[in-house]
Amino acid sequence: MRVIIIGSGIGGPIAAVALRKAGIESVVYEAHDGPGVGIGAFLGLAPNGLSVLDTLGLLDAVRATPGAHVSHLTEFLDSAGRRLGQLSDGSDQLEPRLRSLGVRRGELQAALAEAARAHGAHIEYGKRFVDCDDTGSAVIARFADGSTAEADVLIGADGLHSRVRAAIDPAAPTPRYSGMLGVGGWTSSRSVEPTPPSTGRMVFGRRGFFLYQSAPDGDVYWGVNFPHPELDRAAIAERGAATWKRELLDRYADDMPDLARILADSDTDWFLPFGLYDLADLPHWTRGRIGLIGDAAHAVPNSSGQGASMAIEDGIVLAKCLRDIPNPEEALRAFVASRRGRVDRIITEGRRRGKLKTLTNPVAVTLRDMAMRAVLWRLAKNSGHSWIFDHRVDFDAPVRT
Numbered sequence: 243m244r245v246i247i248i249g250s251g252i253g254g255p256i257a258a259v260a261l262r263k264a265g266i267e268s269v270v271y272e273a274h275d276g277p278g279v280g281i282g283a284f285l286g287l288a289p290n291g292l293s294v295l296d297t298l299g300l301l302d303a304v305r306a307t308p309g310a311h312v313s314h315l316t317e318f319l320d321s322a323g324r325r326l327g328q329l330s331d332g333s334d335q336l337e338p339r340l341r342s343l344g345v346r347r348g349e350l351q352a353a354l355a356e357a358a359r360a361h362g363a364h365i366e367y368g369k370r371f372v373d374c375d376d377t378g379s380a381v382i383a384r385f386a387d388g389s390t391a392e393a394d395v396l397i398g399a400d401g402l403h404s405r406v407r408a409a410i411d412p413a414a415p416t417p418r419y420s421g422m423l424g425v426g427g428w429t430s431s432r433s434v435e436p437t438p439p440s441t442g443r444m445v446f447g448r449r450g451f452f453l454y455q456s457a458p459d460g461d462v463y464w465g466v467n468f469p470h471p472e473l474d475r476a477a478i479a480e481r482g483a484a485t486w487k488r489e490l491l492d493r494y495a496d497d498m499p500d501l502a503r504i505l506a507d508s509d510t511d512w513f514l515p516f517g518l519y520d521l522a523d524l525p526h527w528t529r530g531r532i533g534l535i536g537d538a539a540h541a542v543p544n545s546s547g548q549g550a551s552m553a554i555e556d557g558i559v560l561a562k563c564l565r566d567i568p569n570p571e572e573a574l575r576a577f578v579a580s581r582r583g584r585v586d587r588i589i590t591e592g593r594r595r596g597k598l599k600t601l602t603n604p605v606a607v608t609l610r611d612m613a614m615r616a617v618l619w620r621l622a623k624n625s626g627h628s629w630i631f632d633h634r635v636d637f638d639a640p641v642r643t
């Protein structure tokens with residue numbers, strides 16, 4: 243069997259490595275001209291995603307990427323910096339090697355692409371997928387440069403604004419705007435008190451949410467989500483990074499002073515935000531020999547911190563299905579059946595958390611902060627998120643239709 247994978251973000255290279263381990267050939271086609279060093283800021287990889295990397299032999303390479311820092315504890319603070327509670331990802335008791343990790347997005351993509359190549363997968367850059375035909379016995383992909391490629395199966399790992407999704411179903415719903423913009427970066431400034439070791443801080447500010455963490459080398463990683471009417475990329479860019487920086491300094495001026503300090507010390511280039519979207523209940527993740535994984539199939543809200551880990555889980559489960567079920571169409575259906583329930587649950591949980599970030603009315607903010615103390619206490623006591631973090635995929639266990 244031969245597989246075409248569209249997109250060399252996170253899910254694409256993972257699927258390629260897992261398919262190689264399953265004895266299946268694949269070629270990854272990526273629209274950009276090279277691996278993604280320098281794109282975006284950073285993201286979190288949770289124990290469930292890290293365990294897949296471990297199974298595939300990629301964990302050490304990811305842990306060794308520049309800037310990677312353990313982040314398995316989260317402190318929740320109100321706008322004045324008062325502690326509302328603390329949660330662990332559970333890895334301190336279970337598997338210390340799988341402690342949640344903050345990683346630079348570009349470094350992660352480059353490391354995964356390198357690993358995929360080292361495992362014998364082929365990646366072709368500068369190949370923008372346009373459309374495809376399923377002939378019943380093969381799939382033919384067409385690219386913007388006029389070239390084509392043929393395989394037994396085509397997988398769209400092409401992210402939130404997937405073209406493969408549109409090829410499966412031109413009437414597919416589009417991603418839903420969360421009501422928030424987000425932006426983040428890191429700074430080597432030492433002007434704030436370092437966070438406790440391996441601990442991220444989530445601050446529910448008066449007019450926006452702020453997370454930050456000091457890495458062991460002293461760099462401070464930060465990200466913000468703030469309520470804002472939807473803007474497209476052109477409108478965001480037109481306003482300019484310096485204007486956005488000023489707007490964010492104003493927005494966080496009345497919160498604990500460290501927040502404005504971190505923003506003030508950060509390079510202005512970081513400050514072009516992006517809309518935060520999610521995508522749930524996509525009617526068709528597959529059609530015939532064409533399937534979707536990662537954000538292309540289900541963009542989980544960024545408040546869940548699970549987007550990358552879901553794309554990683556998808557990649558390995560897809561490979562298991564194609565390995566164990568000879569008929570490609572049945573294999574893709576089995577993949578959907580095994581993934582939909584878990585992903586839907588994470589989307590619901592992420593949307594619930596996201597709503598807490600959009601509150602700006604002072605009364606609602608006070609009530610939220612009071613309720614958060616109780617909720618965090620209950621979650622900490624009952625290991626409330628263990629169903630997310632403790633999930634493990636057994637690569638060797640056979641898949642049945």
Ligand SMILES: Cc1cc2nc3c(=O)[nH]c(=O)nc-3n(C[C@H](O)[C@H](O)[C@H](O)COP(=O)(O)OP(=O)(O)OC[C@H]3O[C@@H](n4cnc5c(N)ncnc54)[C@H](O)[C@@H]3O)c2cc1C
Nearest residue numbers: 249251252253273286371400401536537547548549550551
């Ligand atoms: C601000 C922000 C913060 C986030 N924080 C976290 C976090 O803390 N933890 C977490 O787990 N997740 C986080 N995520 C989500 C995470 O980044 C995504 O869920 C994840 O990258 C999805 O992986 P993917 O492989 O499906 O898609 P992507 O990583 O988006 O990769 C898609 C790839 O496809 C390529 N492509 C697109 N169109 C085409 C085409 N037509 N032809 C060829 N190639 C194409 C793209 O260039 C890209 O390389 C965050 C996202 C955002 C926006």
